[in-house]
Amino acid sequence: MNWIATYTLLSKEVTRWRKVWLQTVLAPVVTALLYLLVFGHVLEGRVEVFPGVSYTEFLIPGLLMMAVIQNAFANTSSSMIQSKVMGSIVFILLPPFSALEMFLAFIGAAILRGLAVGVGVFLLAYFYVGVSIENIFVILAFAVLGSYVMAALGLIAGMWAEKFDQIASFQSFLIVPLTFLSGVFYSITSLPPFWYQMSKANPFFYMIDGFRYGFFGQSDQPVLLSLAVMLSASVVLTLGCVLMLKSGYKLRDA
Amino acid sequence: MTQEIPANAEQQPAISLRGVTKRYGKLQALSDVSFDIRQGEFFGLLGPNGAGKSTLISALAGLIRVNSGHISILGADVEKDYRRARMNLGVVPQEIVMDPFFTVRETLEFQSGYFGLRNNGKWIDELLEQLGLNDKADSNMRKLSGGMKRRVLIAQALVHKPKVLVLDEPTAGVDVELRQSMWRFVRRLHKEGHTIVLTTHYLEEAEELCDRIAIIDKGKLLALETKQDLLARGLGSKLLVRASHSIETIPPQYLDRVTRLAGNEVELTIHRDSDSIMQILDGLRAASISIEYVSVLNDSLEDVFIRMTGEQSGVRA
Numbered sequence: 372m373n374w375i376a377t378y379t380l381l382s383k384e385v386t387r388w389r390k391v392w393l394q395t396v397l398a399p400v401v402t403a404l405l406y407l408l409v410f411g412h413v414l415e416g417r418v419e420v421f422p423g424v425s426y427t428e429f430l431i432p433g434l435l436m437m438a439v440i441q442n443a444f445a446n447t448s449s450s451m452i453q454s455k456v457m458g459s460i461v462f463i464l465l466p467p468f469s470a471l472e473m474f475l476a477f478i479g480a481a482i483l484r485g486l487a488v489g490v491g492v493f494l495l496a497y498f499y500v501g502v503s504i505e506n507i508f509v510i511l512a513f514a515v516l517g518s519y520v521m522a523a524l525g526l527i528a529g530m531w532a533e534k535f536d537q538i539a540s541f542q543s544f545l546i547v548p549l550t551f552l553s554g555v556f557y558s559i560t561s562l563p564p565f566w567y568q569m570s571k572a573n574p575f576f577y578m579i580d581g582f583r584y585g586f587f588g589q590s591d592q593p594v595l596l597s598l599a600v601m602l603s604a605s606v607v608l609t610l611g612c613v614l615m616l617k618s619g620y621k622l623r624d625a
Numbered sequence: 626m627t628q629e630i631p632a633n634a635e636q637q638p639a640i641s642l643r644g645v646t647k648r649y650g651k652l653q654a655l656s657d658v659s660f661d662i663r664q665g666e667f668f669g670l671l672g673p674n675g676a677g678k679s680t681l682i683s684a685l686a687g688l689i690r691v692n693s694g695h696i697s698i699l700g701a702d703v704e705k706d707y708r709r710a711r712m713n714l715g716v717v718p719q720e721i722v723m724d725p726f727f728t729v730r731e732t733l734e735f736q737s738g739y740f741g742l743r744n745n746g747k748w749i750d751e752l753l754e755q756l757g758l759n760d761k762a763d764s765n766m767r768k769l770s771g772g773m774k775r776r777v778l779i780a781q782a783l784v785h786k787p788k789v790l791v792l793d794e795p796t797a798g799v800d801v802e803l804r805q806s807m808w809r810f811v812r813r814l815h816k817e818g819h820t821i822v823l824t825t826h827y828l829e830e831a832e833e834l835c836d837r838i839a840i841i842d843k844g845k846l847l848a849l850e851t852k853q854d855l856l857a858r859g860l861g862s863k864l865l866v867r868a869s870h871s872i873e874t875i876p877p878q879y880l881d882r883v884t885r886l887a888g889n890e891v892e893l894t895i896h897r898d899s900d901s902i903m904q905i906l907d908g909l910r911a912a913s914i915s916i917e918y919v920s921v922l923n924d925s926l927e928d929v930f931i932r933m934t935g936e937q938s939g940v941r942a
């Protein structure tokens with residue numbers, strides 16, 4: 372491992388989103404806030420998901436996680452596709468990076484952006500609604516694992532895609548549906564049996580369910596199961612990314 | 626960062642290519658290319674558009690994977706021992722590329738870090754100075770002109786002081802002044818012991834700078850010689866003879882040498898090593914041509930180049 376090189380690439384990737392923070396951090400925070408205002412206002416008092424938890428409170432963890440993971444995904448995928456399209460990818464292909472070093476730098480920067488957005492949404496929600504915290508370690512673990520998994524997925528999408536609109540399709544046909552169907556706005560126990568089973572096959576569900584446990588101490592599925600799903604997903608995606616980077620798939624063969 | 630240097634590092638070629646083949650679909654971009662570039666050489670890589678020069682450079686920089694063959698930089702295989710190979714290699718790509726998020730200095734600092742170098746400020750300052758980028762150091766990359774972006778690319782290739790520097794058409798679209806200051810700088814690097822590999826379409830440039838020159842076309846190595854040998858190669862030079870009257874007949878033994886016959890002037894190809902100019906002149910006199918003026922025209926690299934690659938280009942042949 373060359374730590375200086377890895378750290379430099381990490382800080383370059385962080386600088387990249389930090390320089391345009393209005394768009395990369397503030398905008399998603401505002402979007403999450405709008406969801407919270409609109410859905411919270413419309414559905415407050417009509418739906419009770421967990422006993423003793425208001426709907427707006429219930430909504431917060433899901434919205435927070437959604438913002439975190441979408442931005443983690445956006446960071447790796449857009450950085451990768453942009454440097455491929457613009458050709459500046461050569462600046463990281465010419466130095467002696469190993470696949471693992473590249474992976475850690477890209478993922479690290481994306482996690483930091485996910486967490487920055489998460490902290491923003493959290494603070495707003497905290498002052499606007501008030502947020503209870505059952506277990507901060509569970510919250511952090513799922514925030515980090517969720518953004519890790521999504522950053523890795525974004526990296527794969529970025530390596531695979533040749534044009535910006537392929538990333539957009541990846542987002543609108545895979546990420547957004549899976550997120551919306553993962554119980555951000557509802558508890559999956561309220562679904563008909565078929566859809567309940569389908570939801571349990573959605574890995575995004577475990578991301579949000581485990582995260583929610585950290586806030587309420589209650590969840591649809593045991594938190595350890597969610598943790599196991601997230602850890603397995605991390606391992607698989609890490610292997611996938613490192614192998615792709617190592618083979619130079621669509622990077623060194625263009 | 627410590628670098629292991631093998632015991633025989635001195636004798637290693639700077640770049641070694643063995644049987645390098647690259648296909649893009651059906652197109653054979655490189656076919657079985659083998660040659661060495663020695664340490665300390667100023668090496669020219671010439672060839673018409675699409676010859677495979679950039680493909681060759683991408684292959685040795687590890688930017689593309691070859692279908693077969695081996696490439697090493699100072700003895701380090703570019704795939705198996707990529708860390709050592711890339712530490713020793715600096716590449717200025719043909720296309721101008723840049724990262725629009727950063728300033729010139731940030732770009733160079735990041736690039737240093739990628740090679741494991743911290744606190745590289747002194748060398749970065751020197752690069753900025755040498756390449757005339759001082760007053761642009763804190764400008765965003767987007768705001769630079771094309772020629773300035775090219776200078777940043779050169780600086781980026783040099784942040785880690787690579788022993789081998791490869792420049793892919795660095796002077797395309799660069800003004801005269803910059804071209805000269807750039808060559809002054811590259812010559813200095815060469816004097817300090819760096820191996821320089823250059824591709825260019827300005828043949829005078831190669832003729833002036835390079836010790837040895839490889840000519841490739843359609844992915845094949847056509848020639849690899851010292852500049853002198855290349856210039857003297859094959860057809861060599863021309864003999865221009867002007868008579869005091871219009872020339873009507875040429876002695877039959879010289880007929881196939883005539884490249885031009887107009888009025889009182891005739892141009893003949895001569896082999897500099899094997900021909901005696903005096904003998905040819907005597908032969909002409911014997912055919913009652915009264916010679917008034919004689920001149921030997923040496924081939925330029927351009928003549929040699931066109932002759933070697935010219936058949937298909939059609940434009941100048």
Ligand SMILES: Nc1ncnc2c1ncn2[C@@H]1O[C@H](COP(=O)(O)OP(=O)(O)OP(=O)(O)O)[C@@H](O)[C@H]1O
Pocket residue numbers: 625649652654672673674675676677678679680681719
């Ligand atoms: N990524 C690619 N996919 C398909 N074909 C390619 C690719 N890159 C290069 N080629 C083809 O390979 C051949 C060699 O191209 P290359 O860029 O190496 O030429 P070159 O000698 O550098 O030419 P120039 O002087 O114009 O820069 C060309 O026919 C080119 O079209």
Ligand SMILES: [Mg+2]
Pocket residue numbers: 678679680719793
């Ligand atoms: Mg080229």
